[in-house]
Amino acid sequence: MTVSSFKSAYKLITGAGATSHVREEVERLQMKNPLIVTDAIIEKTGLLQQVIDLLGEVSYGLFLEVEPEPAFSVIEKCKQMFNQNKHDGFIAIGGGSAIDTAKAVSAYATYTGVLTDLVGTNLVPEKGAPLIAIPTTAGTGSEVTNISILSDKEAQVKKGIVSDYLLPDVAIVSPEMTRTMPASVTAASGIDALVHAIEAYLSVHASPITDSLALGAMKMIAKSLPKAYANPDDMKAREQMATASLMAGMAFGNAGVGAVHALAYPLGGRFNVAHGVSNALLLPFVMKWNKIACIDRMKEIAEALGEQTNGMSENAAADLAIEAMTRLCEQVNIPSSLKTIEISEEDLALMADDASLIDRLLKNNPRRLSRNDIYAIYQEAYEGRSVQ
Template identity: 45%
Template sequence: MSISVFRTPTELVTGIGSIAHIGEKAKKLGATKVLVLTDKVLKQTGLVDKAVTPLTQAGLPVHVIDEIMQEPPFENLEQLASQVRGRGYDVFVGIGGGSVLDVTKALSIMMTNTGDVRDLVGIDKVANKGVPFILVPTTSGTGSEVTCNAIFTDTRDQVKKGIVSPYLLPDVAIVDPELTVTVPPSVTAATGMDAFVHAVESYTAIRANELTDAIALHAIKLVSRSLRQAVYQGHDLKAREDMAMGSLLAGISLGNAGVGAVHALAYPLGGKFKVPHGVANSLLLPYVMKYNVVSNIPKFAEVARAMGENVDGLSLRDAAMQAVHAIAKLSCDVGIPASIRDVGVTEEDIPALAAEASKIDRLLNNNPRWLTAADIETIYRESFAGKLFLE
């Protein structure tokens, strides 16, 4: 067995109604003045009050900033940091989707690390632990509440970039499925498929191990059986519970085993074409999987089984390919675009996308099959043609 390190947040609080415990958790972290970070849309829904009320009931003064952008650029971080510094906040709370959670993580370390935040891009470049923080996801998808990663848009290079550090793990993560019930179908689909991508990619990653394999497979099972129901019958609390736990488990697996080529190819789509991260990942997953299958046929066959596919009597190779088609069907059923044409990409854009994706070694080196720039361009072209959905 090779040496591996397993990381999770210090404390995980899960279950229906678990948000009610946020006040006591903040006080245990030594809070005397709390900053709640969110976005304007979520603030308007009233969900933010689900966190603010128990915090104030615990006797804590609370200030809310709702200026976090979707798919946030580094400029959004810098602007927020200028508002927060020197105000005496000693615990941050991020409540929202992946963008909110990632910004909360980054602001925490920006309070204790000097210099340009762009200098922190990469692995283990953060010198000092940040302000204590609590993360509360309101979507089931990014898994950001349990990962060491924070992803931002670099508007200069038109590509997504990641900060990776154990200091980005929260002191407390609270995962309450009730907070996801009102998420619209399109967002439920995109975030839910994002969780599925995390599970599949981390399960088949080079850095996968026995711990992450077990966690990722269960995440695949939960998402496969409940995503359609969560999308089209959003008030089905059992489906929402499955998705919340599936996202959490996929995030833990991602945070420890990492991901691969799907994310590498998705980053330029997000940076240049402003495609939401979950949509970009979901759209590319079947095409990258089709390429990766031969790298570990037994594992891909297990993905099919975890998805509930009947593979009895099939050869191992056919069972593995069944996983690819089952994923394509799941993605299609919940309304994910079938082709990168549908998000504004032209054939002329493909070489530049491939050139940009081929630079993302941090992710490509963890992919189960080596990809050249030509391979990456081929995958983009297949996803442009939508071939997998036409078979």
Template identity: 45%
Template sequence: MNFAFGTPSSIIFGAGTMEQQLGAQVKKLNGSRVFILTDPGIAKVGILEKVQQILKKEGFEVGVYDQVVPEPPIETVDKIAEEVKDNAYDLLVGLGGGSAMDVTKVVSILVTNGGSARDYTGSDKIKKPGLPTIMLPTTAGTGSEVTKIAIFSFPEEEVKKGIVSPHLFATAAIVDPSLTYKLPPNLTAYTGMDAFIHAAESYISKNANKFTEGLSLIAIDLIAKNLRTAVSDGDNAEARYNMSLGSLIAGIAFGNAGVGAVHAMAYPLGGQFHLPHGLANTLMLRYVMEYNVVSCLDKFAVIAEAMGENTEGLSVREAAFKAIEAMINLAKDTNVPTRLRDVNIPKEAIPKMAAAGINETRLLSNNPRKLTQKDLEDIYTNAW
């Protein structure tokens, strides 16, 4: 099959790379007035201050927006872009989880393309490259630092929608695992499960190719073998290193191969009930994979092996179902709920969620097995 493969222009990985490389990258990109976009949590744990110090020491002018919220409403992007234009900032730093980085990516293109973020909802609607951007992820999950996708909530419609364009690739991603050391266990688990789901869904995606399949499997292996330790012992540098690496590689894989029905069915949970993205995904994981497994038994058997399951002597079908068991165990061992009722989603909400989920055609078209609205209702019912 034919395919294209894309990533940011440069990816820098390793503990301490933020301190060692950020100034040099800003210089390389001819930045002088740097604007940092982050969330209040990052400001509170002292990471923002450290980033500001590094940039100021190098002689750059530094501005900050530290009010990015989870599931960012689309309107916030327009306001921040105005601030960037008014102050003539010439380089943006996205510091935080998926929300801070997604906002940064779209602010960057609004400054050069004009208009409102709403105008660019959907695929390939952005004409010109944006301001240079540097991404500094503080979680090991979203992969946003290496994808051309940004996701926003549309509060009045109670849905989440994506903006997709090659112009949303960051100019540079600096992935420094030490920025994740202070992430609490529950957020480590939610974001880590999101990364795992990126790896698993991209592996079985209809748009997967040999490039992405190899990356997906490396990520599955790293995440399945390190997430438990990263959650139970957050100071474990090796587990954090492997989780950041797994999340980064999963990001590149799903950024090119796409994700499927787990994400499509998690979006209504985010849009209507404001559940954290990784939690919403984990709630759907088992039930979507139980639906998918018969469509690609071979691939599921390979996933089981990559997760470290002993598949010796098993038939392909038995090994495939072992992958699902291993996924359930990963969620349980990291204390992430796996049923909708566990997080108080009313059963009556299912028809409306299924009606919203079936519109996620960008994601559902990647899923290895076709789904109708009735299938979505059945899967939500199983998950309840």
């Protein structure tokens, strides 16, 4: 067995009503004036007010300008507010976009250089102010990872700040916070969690610890995502999805994600496609490519996704895994091809150039990909799902 380390948020608080612990965590972390980082939609749903009510007498500030797939400019604005009002901690309430904004600002608030200095791996010089993450989507796992993903609008690419100093101090994962998600967000973020689990399981850096989290998450997502999508008030399904997303986050936060994410990034960076949708569009085609490198593990994925593989060849069982993933994407109405989201065939070459540079993720993938292999996968994804 090779040596591997495992990291997560310092403390996890999970289950229905877990947010009721927010005040004691604020006090434990000695935050006297935290900045709540969120967006106007979370304010409208009433979720923000629920957390504010729980804070009681604690004084706080509000940053409501988080945008999906946050741009560098959002981080600059949030940093300015944090420093101007002398905040001493963060409470991020929202999806991956809000949590990633707070993580980036915690790294950047006291830094005297420019934000782009911190983009890359292990470039954050010290731990910033403490951070409590309260996810309202069940997808990114950002509440337990050491990554903040931002959009560089000028270069039209998504970039990551990766540092263990970004690991949140507390993740409060309370399923009722996800109840108000629109169906499209339930679907996209849920597929993102599925892809985290699948890519972590197939990663060359997978370990027995990440494997059990990844397989457990896959089982829960296969059963619960269609239910949560079909009925937003199915709180059992919401609870399973919130927990599965956390587990998938712990799996990929340590094993890494691979080519699905690398090929999805240019869709987010250039065309603002929601992160989970971009992953879903690439998933079957990258898996078809990966199959010969990890056929035994693909069979195990098929089983985790609820397929019967008794008496089947490994080859047929691996194909069944791809079918099961594809069916799940269809059940939750994710677009089925790049052309249906109005990406033109001429864009594929530039996307392949961008994706081939994302070595940070491509190196985790079980099968190597050249720039031309990536281009061929984009061509398949352009035509769409129907993976024979």
